[in-house]
Amino acid sequence: MALPPAFLDELRARTPLAELIGRRTRLIRAGGRNWKGCCPFHQEKTPSFYVYEDHFHCFGCGAHGDAVSFVMRAEGASFLEAVERLAAEAGLEVPKPGPEAAERERRARDLHAVLAAAAAAFERRLRLPEGRAALDYLHRRGLTEETIARFGLGWSGAGRGALAADLKAEGVEPEQLVEAGLVRPREGEGAAGGYSDFFFNRVMFPIRDRRGRVIGFGGRILGDGQPKYVNSPETALFRKRRALYGLDLAREAAFRGAAVVVVEGYMDVIALHQAGFGGAVAPLGTALTEEHLEELWRLTPEPVLCFDGDAAGARAAERAALAALPLLAPERTLRIATLPGGEDPDTLVARQGPRGFQALLDAARPLSEALFAMLAGARLPEAPEQRAALRNRLVAVAGTIPDRALAAEYRRAWLDRFFAAAGSARRAAPGGIGARRFRAAGAPSPRPPRPPLDPPAVRRERARILLAITLRHPWLLDEVEEPLAALDLPEGEATRLRAAILACHAAASRAEGAGALDSAGLMSQLASMGAADALAWALQGAGLPTAATADAQPREALDGWWHFFGYLRGEADLVDDRRAAERALVETNDPAAQRRLIRLTEALAALRRGDGTSGQDGFAGDP
Template identity: 45%
Template sequence: MQTCPPPAPPASGRGAIDPPPQWLDELRARTSLSTLIGKTVKVTKAGREYKACCPFHNEKTPSFTINDEKGFYHCFGCGAHGDAIRWMTDQRGLPFMEAVKELAQAASMDVPAADPRAARRAEQAKGLHDAMAAAQAFFEEQLGGIDGGDARAYLQKRGISDAIRRTFGFGFSPDGRGRLKSALKEFGDPMLVEAGLLIDPEALEQGNAKKRESYDRFRGRLMLPIRDIRGRVIAFGGRILGAGEPKYLNSPDTPLFDKGRTLYNIDRASPASRQTERVIVVEGYMDVIALAQAGFSEAVAPLGTALTEHQIERLWKMVEVPILCFDGDSAGQKAAIRAATRALPLLRPGHSLCFAKLPPGQDPDDLVRTSGAEAMEAVLKAAEPLIERLWSHELSAMPLDTPEQKAALKQRLRAITDAIAHPDVRAHYAHEFRERYDARFFARRDNAPAQRQARGGGDGGRWQRDKRGNWKPPIPSAGTEARAIGASGMEQRLLRAILAGLLRHPAQIAPHREALSGLQIGDPMLAQLLAAMIAASFRKETVETQALLTILGQGEVYNMAKGMLRADTFTLTPHRMATDPDRLARDLEEAIRVMAQGPELETALAEATRRFRNDVSEENLAEQQRLRALKADHDSRLAELAQSEDIV
């Protein structure tokens, strides 16, 4: 079920100028919302309003209302809400300015140009669109003519129906240097070059001042138009029919076409996704076309590049979790991981990716042709979440036989979580990876709760019971000591804040026990306090603050703990949010992670520096520089946490 927030403020496309609010209000007033929505949804009169089955979620009883007087629609089932412009952006999938232009054209209103330069750009774009439309008509005509025989035979061999051929606008570019140029001569060479239809050599012949002639970019290729969200041709992709390279040739970037921001078939997939509530991302044109012929209209493809950040954001405008269905070979799986890694900084609540795994060596076209649409549907339904793909990839990336290899896995997983910008999503990934890592490498004994090693490498031993049945911390082995935490003023401040937070909220000790057990603390009293808290957390009954103080008994550590509780100091969470348990847990988790990360990064950086000194290679240099950057980020975050106004 899809929910929609209130209408968002205008968001211009590249080079666009937002119309003034008064003009937008007039546009909304001149637009009959019921008529607009009625073009694609069956609406019925209900008193002063109209009703319909909501197009944003599946329902049998109408709960979607349209109020022409107030100019908004609202669904009482899923919460979808908006005006005419929002309808065009959410239901049609148009960018804001494209929606405004289409509504303005229907209302016989001119979109105001902010300055002459904007008007010139609009006029230039109109000319380019006209040229692209003329080129598309030329290519389609050639496919049906004498020259297009081989191209038609190829389509027949691939099993592409006439209906699909017409839907996707297949064409053919004759094998000549000036056929298209001659057919479109009224547009002039400069415009055709700017549209990417001609190539201008921009070179002088040897011993001759005459400039070489421009010529057709696409020659002897099966042609596919690339359209924008409004269905206008903005570029072409051409597949060679015989021998030669490249196999596929795309238009260059032009004022109309940016391959990193465009998705093939976006104009048809966007409205289809509103019905199916999913988008399928495949590798190439023919996969999209094969899926469309098999009944999957919601497929798109990047255009010869790895999936970009802009394309991921565009996909999220259609659905919250697009399905990536790349080829089953090693190249396809590498492309999937590249997309997963690129998405990490962009992740936010509810928005992610999932991955459909094709049989080895097959692409979507192969699968639907050999096994039918049912097999493809089964693959899509078995798609795995982003975290599953990342976990399985890192698990199989290298052997995991030695403590060092296991620690390297832990470091790779931490690098993944560190790449996630959103704090809540990052915290959940860190928690999930930690749980999986512990379950795999830290087996439990005698059904004892959460017996975990002090370090990822395993040299520090495990928490064990003494003769009285009490839990005791591990004794580090000789030669495994890391730099003690708390040596600097910032670390000391943050460490005290963490311990004070755990004293006030003892329920938070157990979830962070593994990370806390790995901390090496230089101050004996702070180390003794933490050891007592960790030992107490193994008890079956709930541990409360007063019980912790009782365990400490009377003495210096007890007095220090009482002082931490008495003073309203060393607080990680702002006082106004101190009653929010989720905020408390997140703040503690981040502080503990930052605290534990410092010595580990220093150790890794020292090892990388040693390797670089022994082997001055680009790979070793890159690793050293990467770790230096991580260490700098860590030190910055440590200072930020330690200098917080809530840590006095």
Template identity: 50%
Template sequence: MTLTPQWLDELRARTSLSSLIGKSVKVTRAGREWKACCPFHNEKTPSFTINDDKGFYHCFGCGAHGDAIRWMTDHRGLAFMDAVKELAAAAGMEVPAADPRAAKRAEEAMSLRDVTEASALWFRERLADSEGAEARSYLAKRGLTAQTISSFGLGYAPDARGRLKEVLAQFGDAMAIEAGMLIQPPEDAPANRREPYDRFRGRLMIPIRDLRGRTIAFGGRILGAGEPKYLNSPDTPLFDKGRILYNLDRAAPASRKSGRLIVVEGYMDVIALAQAGIEEAVAPLGTALTEDQIALAWRQVSVPVLAFDGDAAGQRAALRAATRALPLLRPGHSLSFVTLPPGQDPDDIVRTGGASAFDALLSATTPLVDLLWQTALTDRTDDTPESRAGVRARCMEWADLISDRDVQAHYRQAFRERLDAAFFAPRQRPERGAPRAGARAARSARGWAPPERSPTAGVPAAANRMVIDAIIAGLLRYPGLVERHAEALSSLDVPDSRSQALLESIIDTCLMHQGLDSAALLTILGNRPVYNRAMELLRADGMHFSFTRAPRKAVNPGDPDERAQLSLAQRDLDEAIAAVVAWPEVERALAAATKAMQVRLDEESWAEQQRLKTMKDSLAERLAELADGGRRD
């Protein structure tokens, strides 16, 4: 199908934008334009303008902007071609077909929709007559009103093999089979059982509609004994159950007004919520929420709410949806979750407490990251170190599934903070540039003599980007030291965001896979975005620490000289880490001592200030010496 710019311009020109928008939004004349309260965000004073002459709308509050086609895609949630077709039909324009084959496919699809629409009408008629008594009794027990039954087009399929086949005879068996309404028995079936027969028998019929409100398939609920409880249409040229959300045609406009979209488990959950006044609910079609369905939901709102049953099956469904969403996450788009009380579904909740009871549950949603964390803790069998390591491994495996680099970094940070709070002694991770708590300064500097001179470096060593990058490069060469310094390394204030991400990956990888050498670590990092940064640091010029120098050849542990060289590099890396971690604590203590001396002006305060100055100079001197250590032969 080829749509030229000229054809699209003609379509826009034939469409009255104010009339189109006025079908779902109250608009008022304002001079040559129209105004309304913006349907894309909540507001009380109109800031949404419509200009028919120019053919666009614009909101001065949230920035929403577009033409008639954009209105149909953004507000109605239609796909581009569906929007074009609906506007063209209203404007009396023919949508051009690319070639005869495309036109034929469109004609066949329309014929299949005729089959499903004819079936839907017949099912509704059967529900209303004497044959539908059992189905009407079931609906009455569910508390559904006549208006709800009509709005959702509910019907009934009699328990017979050929009743619907007779109704659809005008279309032919082949088309009725292709539309999913009849079943073709296998060739080896008995001779008297080879004729096509009705797929749905003895079931309450629930039409499944596309975004334009056209019936494309059905879900059938058994009324008596039998399996399956729910039977869906098979995949057809009209219907792919993994790409459709039930009730999205009605929920999309409602979600634009409320700013939320609720995903529940089944048809009757959606219908019960709609009758209670919560119209922005959808459901997957008998399968776990798919990637395509998540994308559909994100076209309506950035954070849909998944409301699944509180039983084990419901929680498994929630976790499947969560893990399936992880590779798709992007800034601003996620999922949140509501766990219903055990043994209750949305129908039970709204029937006993009304919409307000369900709204109360929605006011306390669980973010995706929290659901994963709670799952990891729940699955823990005991409080052993091995079990704790298992929790960490699972959390980091989830984080690794996230494709977006920024989102992944935030998830890794969130998991690390939860792991520290749950399994380690409480410690406060400082803001960038803020002092760090603890007594690491005294431990790190113990035994270092006061320097004869202060180093000439103008930038404090612990905040020096080169020093931090050198330490990270050293860890890439000597990953065996990571576990020893894991907590201290996690507290480092890394100025460069790429280096920060690399350091976090090194820590997580080495704690998850203990005993790695440099080659193995780089192999694992090779599957991550941080690998390029790792290679930049390993190849960087200007780093003269002993632990950043690549060995001239593979180290032979049996050679005393080479073993000493390796030991020296590792010892220097130990000292460099201790020094950069201690630096901000010493600076904090020195600032406090200087302030105290200004207040008290006594000998004790002066002595403490001088001691801390000496310690700071000692740390800087030692880092300067280490920075020159790579020049040693």
């Protein structure tokens, strides 16, 4: 339900943020009313997590928000759950919903009670003589009594009307059972014809929401009947597109550091939990949806999708990966684990034990790597038309990622792999077109290997790209003037052009009433100062990335500038710069200092990942 903004403002004002966060991680004073400590959302040894009066920010992983978002992220709570918890501590009453919303909530509470009573009835029946076959089946699958009780497994009964008879004594009416998806009116006989059980002769698996409340059931038939598994029909509480089996238990495990693993079925989840993998969940007989992914990312920034190694598993993995791309962000992604052929998590754990499954998780591939393999296949196609089609598809698929910087990184990484694979294929083909051309021309041997990169030349090229981005987007100078001035650039055109750019910017800043320095005006001034040759050198067309073009978006240009700055500055100096920026932020709490620290952190992370080595896409441009 929507809550009044005034209430939320009052709630935030009454919640001491440092005290709230201090329960999760040790905080120390960082000047004035600010605090710092190690981030509770990722492993780190040096504190990069800062708490201010009304918000928190981690300069390591990017976590950011207020008191409500902290509780949501730290405890996996929904928005309303977080608000209710904070309101109780602050002595505030959460505003009541209107009459219609109140009626919906009352009916939901009634349905939860009906489903809880049904779950208890199924559990009782499992222990009766009629449930012996179901209990033996669960034991044969290797489940302990503790696991059976923990998941609330049960038996539907083999007699018609058994559930209605059990719950009648508790005051549950048939109409409530229909609304809960447990029985249905018999077709063709009208209301007077009675009801039939939705679940009959089945082992029962209660499906719970994130708060542990039963919202539906899954049932597995004993014997050879079909369908083997059925789920509750859609109800006011149960939506297959949203529900994940094992979510309530996985939520608790994830906050203790367990990996969140998505598998296929009920028994896979239960077997993994019993083996110590408490973060296992499963969709309910449907492909992963946007709602599923959002729920997973509330638990962890990098859940692992575990698929079978057969063709069906490969198709499911590709569907899930493509569905995730439009939802990706720098702070949330996926990993893909592939099971050996003929195995599922249940059988793998039974045969190899927890160590075997842990090895599978350790070998899970990042989403970018796994998806490239899915799109490109085991080997690149040979025909030029097919290769061009693949390249276009890679670019198009990367373009579905909404975050422009992340999309550029995917595009760059995929095209790097594409060209590397294409080059390897050409070199490995002795009878290819290139070899035939050499023989036809009478050449004694194929073309010699490409010489190794020249480090000074690479540095000059990076400096050229950095200055080209500055020339096309001189508004950057308001933020980057100081780091640009301190940067150690190659002598020659780069240093002369930098000096002229900084002189023009200083003059524009001093001039009263002058507008912002635009690209055309800057280049005109540089030409008049005798820097035309250096200007031509910086803007020559070859090798310039998108960030150095006039139509690049501001974020793209800014990211590109700091990207190349990081490579030119070097890791040791970047570390020193970052420490200085941290001190400046603590002392001043200035937004500009905060932005500087964020940029330096991103540049250092990119440098350590080894980004930016080839091509014209994204922040490419290195020879």
